[in-house]
Amino acid sequence: MVHNVGMAGPPKQRRSEATRERLVTAAIETFGADGFTRTSTRTVVERAGANLVSIHYHFGGKEQLYCAAAEHIAKHIHDRSAAVLERGRALSRDRSASRDALIEGVCAIYDEFTGIFLAGGLPEGWRQFLVREQMEPSGTTAFRSLFGVIRPFFECVSTLIGRLQKRRPSDQRVQLTTAFIFGHVYVFRTNPHGALRMLGWTTFGPREIAAIRTTAREHIGRMLGAVPPPASVARGRRSAERR
Secondary structure: OOOOHHHOOOHHHHHHHHHHHHHHHHHHHHHHHHHHHHOOHHHHHHHHOOOOHHHHHHOOOHHHHHHHHHHHHHHHHHHHHHHHHHHHHHHHHOOOOOHHHHHHHHHHHHHHHHHHHOOOOOOHHHHHHHHHHHHOOOOOOHHHHHHHHHHHHHHHHHHHHHHHHOOOOOOHHHHHHHHHHHHHHHHHHHOHHHHHHHHOOOOOOHHHHHHHHHHHHHHHHHHHHOOOOOHHHHHHHHHHHHO
């Protein structure tokens, strides 16, 4: 007989695990909306339908709960993005890959990143938590957990762009190009109301996100499709920048 592992354990253990899950879910939503400093543990337990001592029992305190919430989001993003990032890494190692294939690899990773930050890939409260911790670091280890799972997107795209531009991934131009590409997403998360008003939209629904992706892909294609300048010109630019 095959037993359901998820339901294993005595009733008391299952209730304890369920309480912990509710606390993490409530913490993500509450911290995402109000931030680490402004959120009280009482607000979290009320939202979770738990008692105040449950936070100490399961996590040890407010900071540990916050970090557990960040780790929960990070694991979800890691599991969700593993396949597209592995395809990107394999493509970057393929010496026969064409320029168009490399650019498409960048766009595929961008699309996944857009799904995380704008589309329905994460609940809105999770995205708020993610963006808030990046814009207003709490001073806990949460930033390290979240940046650790976002960083592979940047590293993979930098490697692909390095191939396209015949530069090292660590080259400043490659890094800046990578930042510009992901900036296509961040503008809609850091100032969503302004972006919606400017565009005449009321929400970031499937049609709006499709438009963002399409336009961003056009920009990325133009950005990466240009032939790198000759080495002599590049050296001249670096000399001018140093002056």
